[in-house]
Amino acid sequence: MTSSVPRLPVLGWRSLRLRRSQSYPASVLARGQPVFVSSGRAAIYHALRSLAVGPGDRILVPTYHCPTMVAPIARLGAEPLFYAIDRTAGADLGWLNEIDLRGVKAMIAVHFFGIPQALGRVQAFCRERGIALIEDCAHAFFGRCGATPVGASGDFVIASLPKFFPSTEGGCLFVTAQAGRGVSLMQPGMLAELRAVFDVLELGVQHGRLGVLGSALNAVLSVKRRLRRSRDGAASTRLQLDAGDPAAWLDEAALERSALRVSRLLVAYTHAERLIARRRANYERWRTALENVEGAQPLFPDLPEGAVPYVFPLKVQQADGVYQKLRARGVPVFRWDIAWPGVPRLEGDHGREWLTDVFQLGCHQELSESDVLGLAEIVRTALVRH
Ligand SMILES: Cc1ncc(COP(=O)(O)O)c(C=O)c1O
Structure with missing residues (x-):
C-alpha cells in the first residue's frame, strides 16, 4: 500500500481549480509579487547575494536545519553561525543575546513544520543590531500567527514550492523593491518546460491520482521513464559528496534561472x-x-x-x-x-x-x-x- 503514497503533493483530479482564486488565504503571497526562483535554496542564495554576503561574513542559522539552508552561505564564501532553538522551535533570544555577533550580516528564522512563529521579538533583535532578517517560509507557504500572515516579518522572505504544490521544483523570494533590482534570472528553455509538465503528470499517474486519463497517459510516459532511469543514476552519485560541500546541494545552473512556468501556474490554480x-x-x-x-x-x-x-x-x-x-x-x-x-x-x-x-x-x-x-x-x- 505504501508504494503509492506520495512523499510530497502530486497532481490529482481535485488539486486544481479552473479559475484563479480572487482572494487567496493567508500566505506568503500577501507580501506582494514574488521573484520566482528554481528552489527555496536558490531564494536564500539570492537574498544573501542581494546583501553582498561574502568571505568574512557570518549568517545565523538554527542548529536544526536542512543542509540546503547552509549551502548558499558556504557557496558565497561566508560562514554559518549556528544558534540555539527553544522547545517551540523558535530562536532562543536569551542565548542569542549572550554571544559575539561581530560580522553577522543576516539571520535565517524558520517557521518549522508549518507552525507559524511570532517573529516580533526576532525582528526587533535584528533591527537593533543591523542584521537582515531572512524569514524562511519553506515549511509555511500558508498560515498566520494571530493576525500576522507568514512572510510579513522578514526583510527577505523565502518559500519552497514542491512542499505545498504538485510542482517538481520552484521557490519564491520576496525582497524590498530596492534589493529586488539585483536579482536577474534567465528564463528556462522550452524543453525544460515540457519536461517539467511531463514530470508533474507522471507523478500524478504513478501514484494513481489521475484516474482513467492517467492510465492512457501511462503508455506515453513509459518511454520518458526509461530515459529518466539513466539520469537518476547520475544524480545519486552526486549525493555521495561531502555533506559540507555546497556543490552537493546546489545546482549551479538552476541558481541562475527562474522557476518553470508550470510551477507558477500550479501556484495560481491550486485549490x-x-x-x-x-x-x-x-x-x-x-x-x-x-x-x-x-x-x-x-x-x-x-x-x-x-x-x-x-x-x-x-x-x-x-x-x-x-x-x-x-x-x-x-x-x-x-x-x-x-x-x-x-x-x-x-x-x-x-x-x-x-x-x-x-x-x-x-x-x-x-x-x-x-x-x-x-x-x-x-x-x-x-x-x-x-
Ligand atoms: C527550512 C527549509 N528552508 C529551505 C529549504 C530549501 O528548500 P528547497 O528544497 O526548495 O531548496 C528547505 C528544504 O528542505 C527547508 O526545509
Whole structure:
C-alpha cells in the first residue's frame, strides 16, 4: 500500500481549480509579487547575494536545519553561525543575546513544520543590531500567527514550492523593491518546460491520482521513464559528496534561472482552501492515531488555529532503528540527520537533538484519510516492537 503514497503533493483530479482564486488565504503571497526562483535554496542564495554576503561574513542559522539552508552561505564564501532553538522551535533570544555577533550580516528564522512563529521579538533583535532578517517560509507557504500572515516579518522572505504544490521544483523570494533590482534570472528553455509538465503528470499517474486519463497517459510516459532511469543514476552519485560541500546541494545552473512556468501556474490554480483543510485534517489524524503511543511524542500536539502544516513532527526515542524500519516500509518520513559539519552543542538547545530524533511525517493534501491511518498503523507497530 505504501508504494503509492506520495512523499510530497502530486497532481490529482481535485488539486486544481479552473479559475484563479480572487482572494487567496493567508500566505506568503500577501507580501506582494514574488521573484520566482528554481528552489527555496536558490531564494536564500539570492537574498544573501542581494546583501553582498561574502568571505568574512557570518549568517545565523538554527542548529536544526536542512543542509540546503547552509549551502548558499558556504557557496558565497561566508560562514554559518549556528544558534540555539527553544522547545517551540523558535530562536532562543536569551542565548542569542549572550554571544559575539561581530560580522553577522543576516539571520535565517524558520517557521518549522508549518507552525507559524511570532517573529516580533526576532525582528526587533535584528533591527537593533543591523542584521537582515531572512524569514524562511519553506515549511509555511500558508498560515498566520494571530493576525500576522507568514512572510510579513522578514526583510527577505523565502518559500519552497514542491512542499505545498504538485510542482517538481520552484521557490519564491520576496525582497524590498530596492534589493529586488539585483536579482536577474534567465528564463528556462522550452524543453525544460515540457519536461517539467511531463514530470508533474507522471507523478500524478504513478501514484494513481489521475484516474482513467492517467492510465492512457501511462503508455506515453513509459518511454520518458526509461530515459529518466539513466539520469537518476547520475544524480545519486552526486549525493555521495561531502555533506559540507555546497556543490552537493546546489545546482549551479538552476541558481541562475527562474522557476518553470508550470510551477507558477500550479501556484495560481491550486485549490488553496482544499489544501489547507486537508493538511489540517491529516495532521489531526496523525495526532489522534499516535496519541499515547510508547516511545514517541508529537512535538506540537495542539495545531495552532492559523497553522497550515508541512509535516507532522514526531519526537522518537530509539530513533535510528525505528527510522530505518519506516523507510524500508515506504513511509513518507524525513529527518535531518545529514547536518552541516560543525553543528555545536549549545546550552539549552533543542535543535541538535531534533536532527536525529524528530521524524517529519507527511500530511499533505493528496494523502487520504486511509493513507494516513494506514501509515500511522505502520509507525505505531514499528514503535511498539522496537
Ligand atoms: C527550512 C527549509 N528552508 C529551505 C529549504 C530549501 O528548500 P528547497 O528544497 O526548495 O531548496 C528547505 C528544504 O528542505 C527547508 O526545509
